[in-house]
Amino acid sequence: MKLPEQLLQDLRSVKGFDELSFQKAHQEPVTTSVRLHPLKKSGADIAGDQIPWNSNGLYLAERPVFTLDPAFHGGAYYVQEASSMFLEHVWKSAVTDTEGLRVLDLCAAPGGKSTLIASLLTPNSLLISNEVIRSRATILEENIVRWGYTNNWVTCNDPRDFTKLGGYFDVIVIDAPCSGSGLFRKDQNALRDWTQANVELCSARQQRILTDIWPSLKENGLIIYATCSFSPQEDEAILDWIAGTYSTESVQVDIKEDWGIVATQSPEHKMHGYRFFPGKAKGEGFFISAIRKKEIPSTLFLHRFKPQNMSKIQQQAGHLLAIDSVQYIQHDKESYNAIAAAHEGDWLLLQKLFYFRRVGLPLGSPSVKDWIPAHDVALSTDASPDLPAIDVTREQALKFLKREDMNLESDSRGWQIIKFNNLGLGWIKSLQNRANNHLPKNWRIRMDIPES
Numbered sequence: 306m307k308l309p310e311q312l313l314q315d316l317r318s319v320k321g322f323d324e325l326s327f328q329k330a331h332q333e334p335v336t337t338s339v340r341l342h343p344l345k346k347s348g349a350d351i352a353g354d355q356i357p358w359n360s361n362g363l364y365l366a367e368r369p370v371f372t373l374d375p376a377f378h379g380g381a382y383y384v385q386e387a388s389s390m391f392l393e394h395v396w397k398s399a400v401t402d403t404e405g406l407r408v409l410d411l412c413a414a415p416g417g418k419s420t421l422i423a424s425l426l427t428p429n430s431l432l433i434s435n436e437v438i439r440s441r442a443t444i445l446e447e448n449i450v451r452w453g454y455t456n457n458w459v460t461c462n463d464p465r466d467f468t469k470l471g472g473y474f475d476v477i478v479i480d481a482p483c484s485g486s487g488l489f490r491k492d493q494n495a496l497r498d499w500t501q502a503n504v505e506l507c508s509a510r511q512q513r514i515l516t517d518i519w520p521s522l523k524e525n526g527l528i529i530y531a532t533c534s535f536s537p538q539e540d541e542a543i544l545d546w547i548a549g550t551y552s553t554e555s556v557q558v559d560i561k562e563d564w565g566i567v568a569t570q571s572p573e574h575k576m577h578g579y580r581f582f583p584g585k586a587k588g589e590g591f592f593i594s595a596i597r598k599k600e601i602p603s604t605l606f607l608h609r610f611k612p613q614n615m616s617k618i619q620q621q622a623g624h625l626l627a628i629d630s631v632q633y634i635q636h637d638k639e640s641y642n643a644i645a646a647a648h649e650g651d652w653l654l655l656q657k658l659f660y661f662r663r664v665g666l667p668l669g670s671p672s673v674k675d676w677i678p679a680h681d682v683a684l685s686t687d688a689s690p691d692l693p694a695i696d697v698t699r700e701q702a703l704k705f706l707k708r709e710d711m712n713l714e715s716d717s718r719g720w721q722i723i724k725f726n727n728l729g730l731g732w733i734k735s736l737q738n739r740a741n742n743h744l745p746k747n748w749r750i751r752m753d754i755p756e757s
């Protein structure tokens with residue numbers, strides 16, 4: 306692999322850059338890693354070496370075909386690059402309050418950072434995962450449904466739409482769109498498309514995104530800024546730009562020497578950042594920094610609402626849930642969702658301002674004699690453990706995930722969750738002499754399943 310000379314030239318002045326090991330690492334294959342779901346991991350049959358900066362991260366010895374593992378579809382783990390899992394360590398070092406946080410993951414697709422953050426939050430905190438590009442919001446939503454947290458909502462908005470939410474968020478994660486040099490080993494297109502002009506374009510866009518989002522952060526709130534670019538113009542220079550434009554405080558994070566992470570500081574304002582160079586740290590290229598806001602937002606979000614009475618829906622759908630401090634909301638004409646009671650005011654405010662792809666936990670819709678459960682319930686960490694379920698083998702699970710006939714023998718009738726290793730995968734409805742597969746069409750596995 307031939308690395309761009311202009312990039313190497315820029316990096317020669319960056320602290321900790323070792324050109325020899327960097328070049329060598331770019332001739333070697335990438336490592337594969339996964340992050341286990343803290344509440345579903347017992348369903349995963351997967352082993353590997355612990356990633357030192359993430360409590361649920363594992364390096365795998367080889368890359369399996371994840372599509373053929375039903376536990377992957379049930380959300381037992383997320384396939385994520387190891388360096389970016391360092392977000393957990395930054396979070397634990399920098400986020401001091403844990404209750405009732407409002408968190409925005411602004412550039413969230415396909416959902417790696419969001420699923421990591423969701424697992425760190427308490428249920429009365431709210432995580433909004435936003436993706437501006439509609440086509441990418443679909444995969445984001447799927448991954449969030451699979452991860453199964455009720456307090457993880459999905460929006461599809463431009464960063465500037467958040468400007469009006471003065472002082473609303475406690476934490477905003479910006480995993481910024483960037484020139485992508487950190488991914489050269491994983492993605493040949495990133496190398497082919499790399500230009501210095503694009504680095505400059507990305508740097509200007511990163512500043513625009515930060516300008517748009519800054520008003521919506523609380524005083525003492527935290528921006529966690531990350532890129533997968535090695536270019537200082539998108540990393541340390543952005544930190545200098547933030548510190549030169551706003552009133553900020555840089556957050557320093559303790560790291561162990563043997564992790565191979567390079568702690569840098571921006572040249573002018575000495576803001577702390579953490580760099581991952583392949584060849585030094587075991588992972589791909591990554592940069593991350595935590596910045597605290599030290600000013601009072603000019604407008605403030607006001608929080609007033611009248612609780613809604615949804616007792617009829619509670620009677621019909623309450624049995625789906627293992628939790629009771631929820632508020633039921635009408636999502637559209639026919640379907641209903643559950644949100645944490647603590648988030649009702651947030652919903653009443655935000656529904657008018659944002660384009661929502663997912664709010665709380667979709668529960669489904671009432672029919673004449675029945676409740677038609679939403680797919681999301683089968684994968685939810687808040688689903689009642691008493692819902693009717695059928696445990697299936699790996700082969701049957703894959704057939705279910707292909708929407709094929711599973712040859713199930715069951716005496717029960719009605720709605721049942723298909724479970725593999727106790728992980729919900731979706732619903733079937735058993736009738737007198739057949740079972741209908743209710744896996745949504747767009748969730749279907751498309752690859753051929755080899756005979757075992």
Ligand code: SAM
Pocket residue numbers: 389411412413414415416417418419436437438441464480481482483510514533
């Ligand atoms: N956080 C994601 C994860 O961990 O899976 C990866 C995010 S990726 C580095 C950057 C995201 O920013 C992409 O999904 C991209 O569509 C989105 N994006 C592109 N242009 C944007 C813009 N102008 N404002 C906000 N987000 C943008």
